Amino acid sequence: MLSRTADHLFWMSRYIERAENLARLLDVTWQMSLVPQPLEVANQNWKAIIALNSLEEAFEKKYSTVNAENVLKFMVSDPDNFASIHSCLRMARENAHAVRGTVTSEMWETLNSTWLEAREKTFEQLYNAGIADFFEWVKMRSSLSRGTTLGTLLQDEAFNFIRLGTLLERADNTARILDVKYHVLRPQGEEEGATDFYQWGALLRSVSAFEVYRKVYRDVITPERVAELLILRSDMPRSLHFCLNGVVKNLDLIENSLSLETQRQAGMLHALLHYARVEDILEQGLHEWLTDFMDRIYLLGNGISRDFLVPMVETA
Amino acid sequence: MNFYNEMMDANGGVRPHYQGYDEWLKATPPERIARKRAEADLAFHRVGITFAVYGEEAGKERLIPFDIIPRIIPSAEWAAMQAGLRQRVTTLNMFLHDIYHDQEILKAGKIPAEQILNNAQYRPVMKGVDVPGGVYAHIAGVDIVRAGAGEFYVLEDNLRVPSGVSYMLEDRKMMMRLFPELFAKHKVAPVQHYPDMLLEKLRAVAPNGVSDPTVVVLTPGAYNSAYFEHTFLAQQMGVELVEGRDLFVKNETVYMRTTQGPQRVDVIYRRLDDDYMDPEVFRDDSTLGVPGILRAYQAGNVTLANAIGTGVADDKSIYPYVPEMIRFYLGEEPLLNNVPTYMCRKPDELKYVLAHLSELVVKEVHGAGGYGMLVGPASTKEQIEHFRQLLIAKPDGYIAQPTLALSNCPTFVEEGIAPRHLDLRPFVLSSGKCVNMVPGGLTRVALTKGSLVVNSSQGGGTKDTWILED
Numbered sequence: 001m002l003s004r005t006a007d008h009l010f011w012m013s014r015y016i017e018r019a020e021n022l023a024r025l026l027d028v029t030w031q032m033s034l035v036p037q038p039l040e041v042a043n044q045n046w047k048a049i050i051a052l053n054s055l056e057e058a059f060e061k062k063y064s065t066v067n068a069e070n071v072l073k074f075m076v077s078d079p080d081n082f083a084s085i086h087s088c089l090r091m092a093r094e095n096a097h098a099v100r101g102t103v104t105s106e107m108w109e110t111l112n113s114t115w116l117e118a119r120e121k122t123f124e125q126l127y128n129a130g131i132a133d134f135f136e137w138v139k140m141r142s143s144l145s146r147g148t149t150l151g152t153l154l155q156d157e158a159f160n161f162i163r164l165g166t167l168l169e170r171a172d173n174t175a176r177i178l179d180v181k182y183h184v185l186r187p188q189g190e191e192e193g194a195t196d197f198y199q200w201g202a203l204l205r206s207v208s209a210f211e212v213y214r215k216v217y218r219d220v221i222t223p224e225r226v227a228e229l230l231i232l233r234s235d236m237p238r239s240l241h242f243c244l245n246g247v248v249k250n251l252d253l254i255e256n257s258l259s260l261e262t263q264r265q266a267g268m269l270h271a272l273l274h275y276a277r278v279e280d281i282l283e284q285g286l287h288e289w290l291t292d293f294m295d296r297i298y299l300l301g302n303g304i305s306r307d308f309l310v311p312m313v314e315t316a
Numbered sequence: 317m318n319f320y321n322e323m324m325d326a327n328g329g330v331r332p333h334y335q336g337y338d339e340w341l342k343a344t345p346p347e348r349i350a351r352k353r354a355e356a357d358l359a360f361h362r363v364g365i366t367f368a369v370y371g372e373e374a375g376k377e378r379l380i381p382f383d384i385i386p387r388i389i390p391s392a393e394w395a396a397m398q399a400g401l402r403q404r405v406t407t408l409n410m411f412l413h414d415i416y417h418d419q420e421i422l423k424a425g426k427i428p429a430e431q432i433l434n435n436a437q438y439r440p441v442m443k444g445v446d447v448p449g450g451v452y453a454h455i456a457g458v459d460i461v462r463a464g465a466g467e468f469y470v471l472e473d474n475l476r477v478p479s480g481v482s483y484m485l486e487d488r489k490m491m492m493r494l495f496p497e498l499f500a501k502h503k504v505a506p507v508q509h510y511p512d513m514l515l516e517k518l519r520a521v522a523p524n525g526v527s528d529p530t531v532v533v534l535t536p537g538a539y540n541s542a543y544f545e546h547t548f549l550a551q552q553m554g555v556e557l558v559e560g561r562d563l564f565v566k567n568e569t570v571y572m573r574t575t576q577g578p579q580r581v582d583v584i585y586r587r588l589d590d591d592y593m594d595p596e597v598f599r600d601d602s603t604l605g606v607p608g609i610l611r612a613y614q615a616g617n618v619t620l621a622n623a624i625g626t627g628v629a630d631d632k633s634i635y636p637y638v639p640e641m642i643r644f645y646l647g648e649e650p651l652l653n654n655v656p657t658y659m660c661r662k663p664d665e666l667k668y669v670l671a672h673l674s675e676l677v678v679k680e681v682h683g684a685g686g687y688g689m690l691v692g693p694a695s696t697k698e699q700i701e702h703f704r705q706l707l708i709a710k711p712d713g714y715i716a717q718p719t720l721a722l723s724n725c726p727t728f729v730e731e732g733i734a735p736r737h738l739d740l741r742p743f744v745l746s747s748g749k750c751v752n753m754v755p756g757g758l759t760r761v762a763l764t765k766g767s768l769v770v771n772s773s774q775g776g777g778t779k780d781t782w783i784l785e786d
Contacts, residue, residue: 001572002572003573004558005556094538097538157575
């Protein structure tokens with residue numbers, strides 16, 4: 001397969017996954033903001049989203065204050081913000097457009113119509129119609145895109161690159177959601193408040209893990225178990241462990257003469273999750289641990305890019 | 317002006333080959349037709365069969381309007397046209413081989429040598445280069461119009477990167493999907509095997525000694541107006557669609573970058589103009605091409621389809637000589653008419669053109685796509701004066717032709733069904749001695765009342781083209 005084709009497939013799936021996870025993150029923040037709390041705290045939560053994506057500067061250029069509506073507008077519909085849902089859906093579609101001969105027509109039509117529909121609506125329309133409905137829609141479109149991929153695409157190399165993109169992006173995004181929300185909920189040493197149950201519930205729901213939690217633990221929600229579920233459970237589709245299982249498997253299927261080192265790194269990261277205990281992670285400090293994890297995911301993405309997607313070839 | 321109507325004869329009767337369709341149209345409720353037309357629009361949008369328009373917002377895409385009334389041609393007329401196309405394209409390939417080798421036609425004085433050698437489209441780098449099978453224009457899109465009392469004329473020969481064949485195929489697919497009953501009633505010659513025929517031709521011109529060639533389609537990229545077609549053809553042929561940056565040259569051999577390392581490429585169906593192909597030889601600011609590809613080509617390690625330097629044969633300043641070429645190379649009389657053409661570089665012809673601007677069509681010699689032309693009878697005084705200045709300033713940049721009374725065909729427009737002018741672009745495929753085409757081609761229709769310009773960039777639409785088998 002052409003390296004460029006693989007590159008487009010990889011980023012097509014990363015962008016649609018990113019749009020979905022951003023919708024999840026904004027949704028949980030929105031839900032959390034509906035529980036009574038001081039305005040300061042609420043705005044702190046919104047600020048964290050901007051900080052998470054290192055977009056402070058871009059945000060401040062356009063908006064004077066950090067509040068729910070401004071941050072939502074910036075992260076949902078702002079075409080100038082390359083990290084907004086709007087931009088992610090556009091990029092997913094553009095990457096698909098570049099390889100529409102490689103993906104199935106169902107896949108192309110899904111991403112194309114998602115983009116066409118998304119660009120029709122202004123932020124005000126989305127907001128007034130209930131922004132939660134829009135987040136739900138984004139999640140469904142992403143599911144549809146994944147579904148058409150699983151249901152229609154030949155499981156060859158193209159499929160492997162798409163899965164790699166999806167899983168790598170999801171691993172990064174789940175780690176981010178956990179990082180930003182965990183610390184809002186659990187500042188150093190503070191005792192649990194009365195509203196915590198709702199807040200943890202919202203966090204779990206944002207990664208579709210509320211029912212999963214109930215089924216797995218059949219017990220009250222504790223921060224340790226939330227961390228364990230989202231990091232270490234290998235059967236939980238949005239956990240870091242699950243994502244790395246898939247990354248390792250798909251990398252093995254596409255290996256080439258350059259990729260040994262990248263495969264080794266993926267294997268090491270996978271082993272870390274496979275044999276870790278949540279007590280050790282929390283003892284080390286969850287934030288530090290997640291930061292290190294996200295760095296390694298980033299390097300893994302670079303490795304894949306170097307080995308497969310934009311290989312340097314000597315010409316003469 | 318009187319126009320030849322493809323469907324109706326001069327007395328208002330329906331021509332024999334349209335009778336079946338006419339009966340169907342009369343028997344079909346207008347609501348069903350309206351519903352089907354909306355369905356077609358939706359389907360074209362959803363599948364994304366669009367083209368980008370230059371000069372509009374970057375990346376903006378438009379649908380090419382599709383009309384559900386087919387353009388029907390009886391098989392006898394097609395057979396005659398086909399023979400004429402074979403003769404013409406065979407000749408043009410012989411001409412290209414000649415001017416890049418012994419230049420017999422120039423020595424014989426049939427065409428002034430400076431007309432060829434000083435032409436910007438003549439590529440000296442091709443001199444003495446032997447291309448497989450002696451074929452230069454593997455894919456030719458010859459524009460044909462019907463005028464006057466019904467005779468066919470060749471309007472131009474497109475030998476560089478002719479486009480539109482995907483619309484021919486998609487139009488047929490759409491017609492069969494919308495109105496299957498019409499195809500049960502008519503014996504319409506199939507066209508869907510075009511991609512197979514194209515692939516076979518491309519494989520046939522692989523460099524010597526390559527038994528299982530790797531064929532690719534080279535596109536300028538997703539922002540090109542015909543990008544849809546490039547992806548479509550690559551997909552239909554089952555070959556890779558590459559951009560310049562996917563290819564590189566090493567040891568005068570072309571490779572593509574793949575996820576499993578470099579892979580050799582043997583035949584490139586390129587949809588990129590000569591000027592952009594190789595920054596080492598042509599425009600050095602081009603990032604769309606492949607540095608060194610011309611060296612690989614000259615060494616015979618890769619075949620380009622079409623060849624470099626075909627533009628000199630479809631240039632509008634060379635067009636008037638095609639009938640003479642046919643006589644020269646084949647010793648035959650031309651089967652297809654050329655439109656009488658005034659060459660503005662000749663002072664007496666320029667004088668005539670300047671005196672008759674309001675009756676003539678003036679075209680830029682190197683122009684294409686309906687840009688840079690004047691249709692005298694449909695132009696304002698200012699436009700005519702503007703062209704007068706252009707002609708005086710640069711006479712050898714223009715040719716002029718009488719305004720042809722292009723035939724028309726009933727077409728769905730805002731106010732109902734009304735006649736609109738059209739042309740036909742058959743796609744002629746060549747490899748060695750073998751010249752083939754699928755029956756028909758792309759019919760383009762000018763949707764604006766009275767307009768004679770059918771180019772999609774100028775608001776033209778398309779129709780399915782039916783060659784009726786007996």
